Amino acid sequence: DSGVTQTPKHLITATGQRVTLRCSPRSGDLSVYWYQQSLDQGLQFLIQYYNGEERAKGNILERFSAQQFPDLHSELNLSSLELGDSALYFCASNTGTGGEQYFGPGTRLTVT
Amino acid sequence: QQQVKQSPQSLIVQKGGISIINCAYENTAFDYFPWYQQFPGKGPALLIAIRPDVSEKKEGRFTISFNKSAKQFSLHIMDSQPGDSATYFCAASVDSGGGADGLTFGKGTHLIIQP
Numbered sequence: 637d638s639g640v641t642q643t644p645k646h647l648i649t650a651t652g653q654r655v656t657l658r659c660s661p662r663s664g665d666l667s668v669y670w671y672q673q674s675l676d677q678g679l680q681f682l683i684q685y686y687n688g689e690e691r692a693k694g695n696i697l698e699r700f701s702a703q704q705f706p707d708l709h710s711e712l713n714l715s716s717l718e719l720g721d722s723a724l725y726f727c728a729s730n731t732g733t734g735g736e737q738y739f740g741p742g743t744r745l746t747v748t
Numbered sequence: 749q750q751q752v753k754q755s756p757q758s759l760i761v762q763k764g765g766i767s768i769i770n771c772a773y774e775n776t777a778f779d780y781f782p783w784y785q786q787f788p789g790k791g792p793a794l795l796i797a798i799r800p801d802v803s804e805k806k807e808g809r810f811t812i813s814f815n816k817s818a819k820q821f822s823l824h825i826m827d828s829q830p831g832d833s834a835t836y837f838c839a840a841s842v843d844s845g846g847g848a849d850g851l852t853f854g855k856g857t858h859l860i861i862q863p
Contacts, residue, residue, distance in 0.1 A: 638791065669850055679792070679837060681850030694850045701772040718770050735799075735843050737851060739791035 639663065639742035640729050648746045654715040657743045661708055661729030667691070668710040669730075669737055670702055674723040685710055686732045717747045754838050762862050767825040769857045771838035774819065778840040782851070783812065783823045786835045795836075796823075799843075813824025824857050828861045835859070 639662035649655055661668050670682040672695075681694035685704035696702075699717075704710040714721060724744050728737040761767045774783075780831045782797035789808045798821065800814040805812045811824040825832055835858050839851040 638793070638813075640791075671850075678855050679839075679851075679853040681852065684850055692849045713776060735782065735841065736793065736794055739784075741791050 638738040640738055642725075642727055642743050644694055644738040644743060645741070645743045646746070648748065649717060650748055651719060653717050653747075654713065655686060655717065655745065657712040657725050657727075659710045659712070659727030659729075659740060661677065664735060664737055665728050665729035666708065667732035668708070668730045670710070671728065672697075672723050673726060673738075673742070677723075679726075681685075682712070697739075698717050699737055715728045716744070719747050722747045732735055732748070738746070739746075751852045752838060752840050752854045754857060756857060757855065758860070759859040760860045760862060761828045763828065763830060765828050765861075767828045767832065767859055767861070768822060769836055769838070769859070770820065770822045771854050772818075772820045773840050773852075775840070775842075775852075776819070777842045778852075780841050780843040781812070781814065781821050782839050783810075784839065784853075786837065786856075792837060800822045802841075825859075828859075830861045830863050833859060834859045 641660045642747045669684045675680045682696040684692040703710045726741045726742045728739045783795045784792035786792045786827045794817045796810045814821045835856045838854040841851045
């Protein structure tokens, strides 16, 4: 158990809808990263937050957004969902000063 | 553009043998190189990581070899066990000093250890 929690575990929704994925980092970690894992694209970095501020952006679509709240939990919002957005979404956390990132169990999103 | 290339895609090793997975990177700014292990339905778990100031790092049965001039690094699993059967990912990132940036992952190696 990495100490990173994610909810929900599974999410099934329809095209065009909007969903919110939630992540709570390990105790003491200030930085949260979001990743998408799909069969064709592999594991891709989406976005990073550090202590409430956006720090780095990866291959995140404009339809996706994220935020980190004062209690350091983070939410990833996915809107206008398409079939191709079906994937596993992971968050990871670290202290923000070191390289090691610890991954949560993921949210499996299925868009029908 | 794939910045981290991983091979092989799949690997079958006999129990007790050595499993070797290779990665090559393009971005010379990368300065942090972790390996992750992932079991089906689980999140990636950090196995071992290296920075370019050393050429080798060993933790138990797992060893990373790093060749900065060739921009290559590899994972060796000694005395491979059936419980090691999983998907392994190499990754790389730029550690800006204020904390590493997002990881760039290889495509993964599906490792099967035959009893």
